[in-house]
Amino acid sequence: MAERMQFEYNVDGGNFTRAGYASSEIKKILKKLNVDLAVIKRTVVASYEGEVNIVAHAYSGTIYVDIDTERIRIRLQDEGPGIPDIDKAMEEGFSTASSQVREMGFGAGMGLPNMKKNTDRMEITSEVGKGTTVEIEIVLK
Amino acid sequence: MKVTDIVKALDLKVFSGEGGLDRDVSGGYVSDLLSDVMGNADTGQVWLTLQTHKNVMAIASLKDLAAVILVGGHKPDENTAMQSNEEDIPVLGTNLPAFDICGKLYELIYNT
Numbered sequence: 001m002a003e004r005m006q007f008e009y010n011v012d013g014g015n016f017t018r019a020g021y022a023s024s025e026i027k028k029i030l031k032k033l034n035v036d037l038a039v040i041k042r043t044v045v046a047s048y049e050g051e052v053n054i055v056a057h058a059y060s061g062t063i064y065v066d067i068d069t070e071r072i073r074i075r076l077q078d079e080g081p082g083i084p085d086i087d088k089a090m091e092e093g094f095s096t097a098s099s100q101v102r103e104m105g106f107g108a109g110m111g112l113p114n115m116k117k118n119t120d121r122m123e124i125t126s127e128v129g130k131g132t133t134v135e136i137e138i139v140l141k
Numbered sequence: 142m143k144v145t146d147i148v149k150a151l152d153l154k155v156f157s158g159e160g161g162l163d164r165d166v167s168g169g170y171v172s173d174l175l176s177d178v179m180g181n182a183d184t185g186q187v188w189l190t191l192q193t194h195k196n197v198m199a200i201a202s203l204k205d206l207a208a209v210i211l212v213g214g215h216k217p218d219e220n221t222a223m224q225s226n227e228e229d230i231p232v233l234g235t236n237l238p239a240f241d242i243c244g245k246l247y248e249l250i251y252n253t
């Protein structure tokens with residue numbers, strides 16, 4: 001593969017019909033690059049949860065993907081309400097999702113824990129009233 | 142075992158995604174929580190749920206699931222069926238509640 005590849009995808013807050021589109025594009029790229037199947041599976045879980053969080057919790061966002069021979073880095077950056085207590089948000093089962101969103105089966109409070117479990121590094125920075133950035137990294141073996 | 146074998150044995154309705162009826166089935170997963178399926182379902186499984194909206198297909202596709210079975214007489218939304226056709230991942234249906242269809246499916250996959 002080329003030494004380094006970069007892609008970006010826009011994500012609209014509130015638009016559940018398109019949720020998963022960026023993650024599906026990322027999956028296609030990783031498949032084309034013949035990335036190990038187990039790595040693709042983990043990446044897809046993490047990117048989907050991050051994408052859905054922008055849709056469910058923020059106003060708009062961008063997913064930046066950066067792949068080189070060593071690792072996959074994904075930065076999910078949004079404009080939104082931000083996360084007041086990141087440790088709390090990381091707890092399994094914690095969710096502020098609306099009842100409407102929960103009825104669809106989202107809002108189980110498993111998204112951030114799923115991202116953590118499936119990545120080798122994850123970092124959240126957030127400013128209340130401005131937005132959130134989640135950076136994840138998966139090491140290619 | 143193929144999806145088509147399950148359709149025949151359990152008398153399931155095929156709503157959409159006929160092109161995927163020859164997919165191999167590795168097992169099943171039951172949940173209505175999307176993050177639970179995302180985190181815990183595995184490639185080739187059949188997913189039993191009462192969720193009918195399009196995000197079900199996004200997950201089925203991302204996870205490479207073999208098929209989706211809507212339980213309790215639920216029907217797919219129109220855009221769910223459309224994506225199922227595009228992805229060749231069948232959406233199936235039964236009037237049985239989740240417990241009953243799970244029992245039958247388990248028996249079929251593991252004991253026949």
Ligand SMILES: Nc1ncnc2c1ncn2[C@@H]1O[C@H](COP(=O)(O)OP(=O)(O)O)[C@@H](O)[C@H]1O
Pocket residue numbers: 049053054056057058078080081082083089090094095096097106107108109110111112113132176
């Ligand atoms: N991008 C984001 N912007 C604002 N809040 C977020 C964002 N991502 C997560 N959160 C907060 O963290 C909580 C937990 O997130 P998560 O584990 O994905 O569960 P869920 O999305 O099911 O609520 C959310 O309910 C929300 O309060």
Ligand SMILES: [Mg+2]
Pocket residue numbers: 049052053056107109110111112
């Ligand atoms: Mg979430």
